[in-house]
Amino acid sequence: MICPRCEYAEAYTVFEADDKAWEIFRCPRCNFNWRSTEGQELTEPDLYNPRFKLSEKKIQDMAPKPPVPPLRKTGTTDVREKKSPSRT
Numbered sequence: 001m002i003c004p005r006c007e008y009a010e011a012y013t014v015f016e017a018d019d020k021a022w023e024i025f026r027c028p029r030c031n032f033n034w035r036s037t038e039g040q041e042l043t044e045p046d047l048y049n050p051r052f053k054l055s056e057k058k059i060q061d062m063a064p065k066p067p068v069p070p071l072r073k074t075g076t077t078d079v080r081e082k083k084s085p086s087r088t
């Protein structure tokens, strides 16, 4: 199965209906998922909107996902360490 978005040739079936009326495919390169019953503009590589096509280079050049910030060393202990209001 060829991925309509990036044209990677190793897209595979993820799921199929019990009566085999439809299947869901997934591309391991660009993570595109599509159903066999969707329109040809989503299932056929040649008809997929060129504006949304991806290539190996485009995928590599994508900005990385936001990194997880470093964990705070104090965690929630600073809440406990707060001084209680002074009693007068």
Ligand SMILES: [Zn+2]
Binding pocket: 003, 004, 005, 006, 007, 008, 027, 028, 029, 030, 031, 032
């Ligand atoms: Zn793909």
